[in-house]
Amino acid sequence: MSTFFGTNENDNIDGASLPAGTFKVDPKQGNDTLININSVEVVASPGSDDISGNDIRYLLWYAKEPPVVDLSQGYAQDGFGFRDTLSGITTVQLPSTASNPVDATVIGSDSDETVYVFAGNNKIDLGNGTDKVLFYNSKSTDYELEKKNGVILVKNLETESLTEITGTEFIEFRPEKRIIDANYFDSAVRANLSNIIYSFTDTTQHEGFDNNYGYTSPGPINWATTAIMNFDIDQDEIADVIVPMFKGYQTNIDNRTPFIALTSKNGTLEFDQSVNSLMPITNAARRAEPIVLEPSKELAYVTVNHDMRNGSIRFSTENPLPSELTFVTTTGSKLNIDLKLPPLPNAYDAFPRAVNAHALATGDMNGDGLDDIFVGHQMYNQALNKTPQDGSGYALLQNKDGTFTLDIQPVFKKITLTGQWADDVNLLDLHLTDVNNDGYDDLIAGWGHGKNTSSFVFLSNSGSYSEAKKIALPNSIYGENNQLHLKTLSSDLDHDGDNDLVIQWSRFDPYYSGNYIQVLQNDGEGNFTDITDKISGSPYLDAYAKSYVEHWQLIDVNNDGHMDIAGSIVATSEPLIFLNDGKARFETLTVSTDWTKYSGSGLNTIAFGDYDNDDILELVKFTHSKETALSKSSTNSFLLFELSGSLGTGPNYANSATLKVPGFNEKYYLNTHPTASEALEFGTYSSGLKHYLAEGKKAGLSAFAPFTRISGSSDVDVLTLPKKSTDYLVDTSQETWAITEKLSTAQYSVTDIERVAFSDKNFAYDISGNAGKTLKLLGALAGKEAAMNKNYIGEGLKLLDAGMPYERLMELAVNAILGTNPTGSEVVALLYRNAAGVEAPQAVLDDYGILIDSGATTVSQLAMSVAEHSINESNLDLVGLSTTGVEYLL
Secondary structure (H helix, E strand, O other): OEEEEOOOOOOEEEHHHOOOOEEEEEOOOOOOEEEEEEOOEEEOOOOOOEEEEEOEEEEOOOOOOOOEEEOOOOEEEOOOOOEEEEOOEEEEEOOOOOOOOOOEEEEOOOOOOEEEEOOOOEEEEOOOOOOEEEEOOOOHHHEEEEEEOOEEEEEEOOOOOEEEEEOOOEEEEOOOOEEEEHHHHHOOOEEEEEEEEEEEEEOOEEOOEEEOOEEEOOEEOOEEEOOOEEOOOOOOOOOOEEEOEEEOOOOOOOOOEEOEEEEEEOOEEEOOHHHHOOOOEEOOOOEEEEEEEOOOOEEEEEEEOOOOOOHHHOOOOOOOOOOEOEEEOOOOOOOOHHHOOOOOOOOEOOEOOEOOEEEEEEEOOOOOOOOEEEEEEOOOOOOOOOOOOOOOOEEEEEOOOOOEEEEOOHHHHHHHOOOOOOOOOEEEEEEEEOOOOOOOOEEEEEEEOOOOOOOEEEOOEOOEOOOOOEEEOOOOOOOOOOEEEEEEEEEOOOOOOOOEEEEEEEEOOOOOOOEEEEEEEEOOOOOEEEOHHHOEOOOOOOOOOOOOOOOOEEEOOOOOOOOEEEEEOOOOOOEEEEEEOOOOOEEEEEOEEOOEOOOOOEEEEEEEEOOOOOOOOEEEEEEEEOOOOOOOOEEEEEEEEEEOOOOOOOHHHOOOOOOOOOOOOHHHHHHHOHHHHHHHHOOOOOOHHHHHHHHHHHHOOOOOOOOOEEEOOOOOOEEEOOOOHHHEEEEOOOOOEEEEEOOOOOEEEEEOOOEEEOOOOEEEOOOOOHHHHHHHHHHHHHOHHHHOOHHHHHHHHHHHHOOOOHHHHHHHHHHHHHOOOOOHHHHHHHHHHHHHOOOOOHHHHHHHHHHHHOOOOOHHHHHHHHHOOHHHHHHHOHHHHHHHOEEEOO
């Protein structure tokens, strides 16, 4: 790699004649002509130069005056007082002297172009094409970014220099390799980088290897993440993230390394050394599944992995590197798992928990209410296996004392052992869930790497499994001869009482190219229908992409009580979420972040959760990068992002409570009521919510699905239900209410709601709020019977909810009932009779009446004291009303 130097004369430089290995041309002074310059850097220098070729990098490093580059017109004012003619420029590097910055202007063409920024105030408009502005040797934390009037403003916080950017798709900061998609600034739903949680540098090298992806040249090993666990490992009631690490996959190095724990603390995720010192040291995990361990009922995770070596020594006994059955327990756990497990069939003395399993499942296999483990051991090795049963997958059935009993059934070996189910196929995934509600978890198996890879549910017969009782699952869009069943998830997605399935699929040819999520709806007996086509948006967005996404999970991302599906987009790593309207009718939502993947960089979204307990979704990305292709080390970082606000279920994901319609679900409403969706199509209304407020509410149309979780705001919230009050049971005994429909199993979880409007009646439950104030006022001034008058209550609520102070309402009520100048004895007699239920003794009339007559207190003040007195509260039974609510009319 060398630089070719011209002279200070007028040179003619032909790129076709440059010495081999030339990567840069410095033509020096003079009016030079450069032709056939291909993929080479050219240094701008004094003189009117004519530069042409392909993929030329034009360097303005040494400009003395502000340069102007116009690639659309093919020229540049070069910063030395001369005009260069340009053709074939793809990269422009601006003046680089930070100590004496020079401002610059760049106008792009319709081609793909990159501009390097080092210093100064710059204006960059790159026009059409896929363009990038790169801030070199700059950390993103040194800058402030915002978009105003269509212009992205990048301000250096130290120098206050400003770069104005338009017509550009990507902004990158080096050496972080942080890339921001310009669409992020206009995205309706976006997540912002809140923390770089943890980074480490690694210099481990490999000697090169070949696999189904092709040959990988020697260099730094690769790091990746697998089988992520959202697990409250430190028991602070906030989820943590546990990350098994793939270290040097198929490089034949000793790839044992600790799992990495990212624990929630101080409103973020942190790398806590004390927690990480407890992490298992093993060779990653292909699968991790939750399990409740007896007898302590503690939640833990169990993991397995497969042989990670490459080529002929994979699965051999030569220098065996252990794949192990591993447990991740809480930091305070006293569990010694080796005392709980029986001898494992495929283990050996040095590694008593050795397994070779791509697949793993946990669940209740024998119907005893305890969690069991199914290990998909997949390889028979005569040198290691000791009995005919060895090489088979097996179950570990948990006992009440927490020990496990080995169980191997005849069908297990055929399901798990490579090539047994069908020629050449490998078991890729196992899952346990009860698909027919008989109390026993059924076994779902999925294969790949061969033909005849249809997936099946093996129905449990009181804990026994066989080929005789199996149900085929719908194949993927790739077909049974080219599909890879990567991962199964289960949940009752439509709230009909049975478990539905979510399966991640990829292709065998091209190798692991593309993936998509298949949604299977259960009929209650274990027969499944593929409803993926019904997902609105782009259900097959990445089905034929160049790679696949490792991490998908079920999570309620918008806290509405319905399970959603969260993963990411292959090309960009941006979150891809399938939002559930409560009836397994999904819509596609993409979230923009301010650190995305571009051109194959090693960045992946690995986990979703609420790691600071503020009801706003967060996500974790992992980035593995090398500064250049020749670097001898890699940087590996975990990044935390948080959405800019909570995801709501209203129009444009607005919070329904802030829209004064708690629980309203725009997509559910439009999916459920054709009249509403048709009104939108005809342009009568701009949203389902507007239709609901104008027509649907009055017509009794349901606004949200059964089993919705409904939350109010900090204001007074009214929950509207479509049926009569007698059709529901309202249980307010807990902080989260349960409202149940009497003639169905439908239930709603309700928090921070003050009022419920049924189709026939309105009830106020805010006895500690405005409803209680209204009742106490009425009770003191008008008596218990009047206090229960729903018209009076409604008038009081209307005024208080509108912001009238309690004291002012009391003054108005006193004047209305007692007039403007009542005697003290009249006031005391009225208040005492209403609050106590009997006439006031003369002594009370005298003692308290004189206070009013003398001006020592006002009528309103005394009335307020009586209203707030415990006798009045007891007479009105406010404690009971807090449970039943009180009816009101508006």
